[in-house]
Amino acid sequence: MKNKLMHLSNETINLDFVNKVEKLSGSSVRRCMQCGKCSAGCPMATFMEHPPNRIVRLLQLGQGKRILAGRSIWYCASCETCTTRCPNTVNLAAIMDALRKLSWDADGPSKESYVQLANRLFIENIRTYGRQYEMRLGAVFNLRSGRLLKDFLLGPKLISRGKLKVFHQKNRNLDEIEAIFSRIEEMRKKGEAL
Amino acid sequence: MSRIGVFVCHCGENISRTVDVERVAGEAAQLPGVAYSCDYKYMCSDPGQNLLKKALAEHNLDGVLVAACSPRMHEKTFRKAAQSAGLNPYLCDMGNIREHCSWVHEDREAATAKASDIVKLMVERVKRGKALAPITVPVTKRALVIGGGIAGIQAALDIADAGKEVILVEREPSIGGHMAQLSETFPTLDCSQCIMTPKMVDVANHPNITLYTYAEIEKVDGYIGNFQVTIRRKARSVVEDKCTGCGVCTSKCPKKKIPNEFDQNLGMRSAIYVPFPQAVPNTPVIDRENCTMFQSGKCGVCAKVCGPQAIDYEQQDTLVVEAVGAVVVATGFKLYSIDRKPEESPIKGYGEFGYGLIPDVIDGLTFERLASASGPTGGKILRPSDGKEPRQVVFIQCVGSRAREKGISYCSKICCMYTAKHTMLYRHKVHDGQAYVFYMDARTPGKGYDEFWRRAVEVEDAVYIRGMVSRLYQRDGKIVVMGSDTLVGVQVEIEADLVVLATAVQAQDGADLLAQKLGISYDKYNFYSEAHAKLKPVECATAGIYLAGACQGPKDIPDTVSQASAAAAKVITLFSKDQLERDPVVAKVNEKYCVGCLQCKKVCPYGAVEEKEIRDRQGNLVKVVANVNAGVCGGCGTCQATCPSKSVELDGYTDEQIMAMIEAL
Numbered sequence: 116m117k118n119k120l121m122h123l124s125n126e127t128i129n130l131d132f133v134n135k136v137e138k139l140s141g142s143s144v145r146r147c148m149q150c151g152k153c154s155a156g157c158p159m160a161t162f163m164e165h166p167p168n169r170i171v172r173l174l175q176l177g178q179g180k181r182i183l184a185g186r187s188i189w190y191c192a193s194c195e196t197c198t199t200r201c202p203n204t205v206n207l208a209a210i211m212d213a214l215r216k217l218s219w220d221a222d223g224p225s226k227e228s229y230v231q232l233a234n235r236l237f238i239e240n241i242r243t244y245g246r247q248y249e250m251r252l253g254a255v256f257n258l259r260s261g262r263l264l265k266d267f268l269l270g271p272k273l274i275s276r277g278k279l280k281v282f283h284q285k286n287r288n289l290d291e292i293e294a295i296f297s298r299i300e301e302m303r304k305k306g307e308a309l
Numbered sequence: 310m311s312r313i314g315v316f317v318c319h320c321g322e323n324i325s326r327t328v329d330v331e332r333v334a335g336e337a338a339q340l341p342g343v344a345y346s347c348d349y350k351y352m353c354s355d356p357g358q359n360l361l362k363k364a365l366a367e368h369n370l371d372g373v374l375v376a377a378c379s380p381r382m383h384e385k386t387f388r389k390a391a392q393s394a395g396l397n398p399y400l401c402d403m404g405n406i407r408e409h410c411s412w413v414h415e416d417r418e419a420a421t422a423k424a425s426d427i428v429k430l431m432v433e434r435v436k437r438g439k440a441l442a443p444i445t446v447p448v449t450k451r452a453l454v455i456g457g458g459i460a461g462i463q464a465a466l467d468i469a470d471a472g473k474e475v476i477l478v479e480r481e482p483s484i485g486g487h488m489a490q491l492s493e494t495f496p497t498l499d500c501s502q503c504i505m506t507p508k509m510v511d512v513a514n515h516p517n518i519t520l521y522t523y524a525e526i527e528k529v530d531g532y533i534g535n536f537q538v539t540i541r542r543k544a545r546s547v548v549e550d551k552c553t554g555c556g557v558c559t560s561k562c563p564k565k566k567i568p569n570e571f572d573q574n575l576g577m578r579s580a581i582y583v584p585f586p587q588a589v590p591n592t593p594v595i596d597r598e599n600c601t602m603f604q605s606g607k608c609g610v611c612a613k614v615c616g617p618q619a620i621d622y623e624q625q626d627t628l629v630v631e632a633v634g635a636v637v638v639a640t641g642f643k644l645y646s647i648d649r650k651p652e653e654s655p656i657k658g659y660g661e662f663g664y665g666l667i668p669d670v671i672d673g674l675t676f677e678r679l680a681s682a683s684g685p686t687g688g689k690i691l692r693p694s695d696g697k698e699p700r701q702v703v704f705i706q707c708v709g710s711r712a713r714e715k716g717i718s719y720c721s722k723i724c725c726m727y728t729a730k731h732t733m734l735y736r737h738k739v740h741d742g743q744a745y746v747f748y749m750d751a752r753t754p755g756k757g758y759d760e761f762w763r764r765a766v767e768v769e770d771a772v773y774i775r776g777m778v779s780r781l782y783q784r785d786g787k788i789v790v791m792g793s794d795t796l797v798g799v800q801v802e803i804e805a806d807l808v809v810l811a812t813a814v815q816a817q818d819g820a821d822l823l824a825q826k827l828g829i830s831y832d833k834y835n836f837y838s839e840a841h842a843k844l845k846p847v848e849c850a851t852a853g854i855y856l857a858g859a860c861q862g863p864k865d866i867p868d869t870v871s872q873a874s875a876a877a878a879k880v881i882t883l884f885s886k887d888q889l890e891r892d893p894v895v896a897k898v899n900e901k902y903c904v905g906c907l908q909c910k911k912v913c914p915y916g917a918v919e920e921k922e923i924r925d926r927q928g929n930l931v932k933v934v935a936n937v938n939a940g941v942c943g944g945c946g947t948c949q950a951t952c953p954s955k956s957v958e959l960d961g962y963t964d965e966q967i968m969a970m971i972e973a974l
Binding site (some may be wrong): 118119120121122123124125128143145146148149168169172173175176178 | 700701741743745763766767770772774775794796797798799800801802803804
């Protein structure tokens, strides 16, 4: 996908997707002049197949599919260095957020990625326990991802140092947390939140 | 014994980097006849000049040698300084130890020795120099402007408004040039015709402007202040004085299917035609190659229908000679044609773009005509092959420009901006159409220019793709554009309905021939050379000839108008004096020795040598000798080298001086 010939036409340029990104992020992608300052300062750029400036470039060309096909947006650490330094006020961190949200909604290939899986389990944990239950997070992640023994040997070390609790502790104010989740879900339905 | 002062300049570090200037000054002090020597960081600066003046007074010097740069720029500076200190300016000379020494050598030891040698021989020249008085010549206060585009029009109007007579010569039947062809102009998108045609009318109505359209320069003689220009007025076959411009002839002409050059061959015109409705003058011209009357002798419709009987099939070219004092050259540009590779050209051509054989691949000027309200489509963007409205238009920049192998190495300067403008015009006329631009760099320096380009991208939705197109080919009525986006790093393919090439700006056809007639220099691309790239951008090296507009190099309208006004200002400055002072470096004939062989007359490139009869008191002819017209003499010295009896010599470059210089080495 990364190097595949790009056909450009009114049909292949998906402006709907770009408009969604612009609306969700509140930032124009057209302002970008491709100076590359975002990629220059990005701590995660070396891990990305599309560095931040190329993500914007692909949006300019209406090629959202190419972005979602890759995992670059999931490597973004949301440190906002790009946004802070951009000379043309392109809010790249917000664009990354929007892309992640659209990727989630689009059931794109990245939905199956481990990053997304980890994110989902993380959120589910918070909703269920009101705080993170690492033991469960690790166990379910390994089960679902099919990589049963991933980081397995780290377990005893973490337990012995008290970093990994065997039993969970529920948050006392679980109701309030559930209220937050419900409210966001409600807002999403109305299109008021990401 | 002479008392000469030698001043050695460091030129910042330009000279002192490779030449030990202190040693040169020290060695100069030892030369016989040198009374004073020193070195200084910047001799041309105010303190440097004061140093020279002070030394002149303190050491009672009778000659000055400044060892510095080429005399081209600063000879005048130092002569003026010497003059203000009471020395005859022609006793001040320059030794070139920069261009001729420090810039071209690396070995410091050898360069220093060479600089010392240059100083040594120049001192010998200064020693034998003569005090000269400048020559004055009268100035004819009329200007010739060659080219009736926006540059020529602006220059002519400015000079004419200053109260001087102007002769404006235009090769085409109407003035207006390329600007009259344009639709809307960047960065304000005002209609080109709307701002151009009033100026054209002003030219026609101005009492100080004589307009010769459909005319070319045949010959140029003379020199600054005193040019004689022969102008060929091509036969129009229509008598301008009689023609009322009613237009009946053009509408009745039976031959109407001739491609209209003004519309880049998109529209049609008749054999007797006015190039465009707003033409100035509004007098038709018969295209003899396409006129039935001229080809077969059978037609004559236009003569029959012409009320004022202005048609004259017998009309011949006429030559007009005009005396002028200054010339403004404003011959403009042409666009690089991607048609078949021209013979004998370094340009390889664009086979991969179809050599201009794909009908819907057009150049920028053709797009201008399509977008122009007065164009062949009435301002609708319709593609030439089938007249359909294109849904996808691809623009390709740098076609011919910045392509050392394929075309031309320079940047054509205007294409980035006009392509951005084209995408906007297209979007304004075809709302759901998509414009793509392939570019290597977007070069938009200028007031409001970058904002204009960004507007095309951010507001008018032009998709800019950084990368060049490799190939264009036809497939199912579309043009397949194979390009790449180097920012993403992928190949890009677009099926376009219309492709617009921003082809390079080139010097006008015949620019080199005109330059040879005028005696001005031009570069390898036939653009005319200015005297100094930074400090004399409108003057030619040939005195009295000035440049305006794209004939000097690619230029947009604001730059062209600025330069035209600057050239006009230079002409007006020249005309502000009744007499012109010239350098007295001219040839003089020693009548005693001259045998009148007149070899000098044969070789003189300026035509400055005349015959002179010497008679005794009774009026009997004693002999015929050569005589040099000091006003015409260019001071080249060819006569001096030719003269078998050594009886003609150039002031400031006498045989004695030159022999002494050689012997000093």
